[in-house]
Amino acid sequence: MAKTKEKPLIGRPPKFSNPEELQVKIDDYFKSGVAKRDIIVGTGANKKVVQIPLPTITGLILSCGFADRYSFYEYEKKQDFTYTIKRARARIEKEYEEMLQSGLGAGAIFALKNFGWIDKQEHSFDDETKALLGSALQRLS
Numbered sequence: 001m002a003k004t005k006e007k008p009l010i011g012r013p014p015k016f017s018n019p020e021e022l023q024v025k026i027d028d029y030f031k032s033g034v035a036k037r038d039i040i041v042g043t044g045a046n047k048k049v050v051q052i053p054l055p056t057i058t059g060l061i062l063s064c065g066f067a068d069r070y071s072f073y074e075y076e077k078k079q080d081f082t083y084t085i086k087r088a089r090a091r092i093e094k095e096y097e098e099m100l101q102s103g104l105g106a107g108a109i110f111a112l113k114n115f116g117w118i119d120k121q122e123h124s125f126d127d128e129t130k131a132l133l134g135s136a137l138q139r140l141s
Contacts, residue, residue, distance in 0.1 A: 019084040029063035
């Protein structure tokens, strides 16, 4: 009986064999790996310094041991890891949303756009409104 040759494995072995292993790393990041920033809130006698967490995708990725975000996103394509990665990204997205509520907007807006948020207004009109607008435009021309 002839022996068949097995194909050699190409590339690095997977960093995580199951989503639970990855979830442990994600939880560790959110518990103790997130950078914090001091901000001053209030005025006069009510003035105080508070620390706010600054979670980032890059911080999460490095904390989990990935070299870049592309490797991290490749894991999201694996069916077993999809939920785990999407949930981690949503946790960071939530922090950016909260920054918008606290008046720390510019950086948060930029980050949220990278999460797929769109900064534009969309208008839709029913048929009656379209007809009214069309007739108004015709009268103007």
